[in-house]
Amino acid sequence: MDASAYCGRCRTRLEWPDDIADSDEVVCPSCGESAGTFGSLRHDAEQAVLDKINGVIEGRGLK
Numbered sequence: 871m872d873a874s875a876y877c878g879r880c881r882t883r884l885e886w887p888d889d890i891a892d893s894d895e896v897v898c899p900s901c902g903e904s905a906g907t908f909g910s911l912r913h914d915a916e917q918a919v920l921d922k923i924n925g926v927i928e929g930r931g932l933k
């Protein structure tokens with residue numbers, strides 16, 4: 871999946887291997903802050919996309 875996430879402490883872009891599992895923890899490469907599991911990051915990213923789509927639809931009155 872093509873998504874990006876940023877460290878909550880220092881805003882460094884987080885990176886992870888292509889074969890990372892949902893249960894694996896993603897850690898900031900700069901400050902070492904844990905960003906939680908990849909599964910939770912992916913869920914947040916998907917939710918953000920859905921919220922954005924819903925906002926566009928509502929903004930155009932096309933419910």
Ligand SMILES: [Zn+2]
Pocket residue numbers: 877878879880881882898899900901902903
């Ligand atoms: Zn960081």
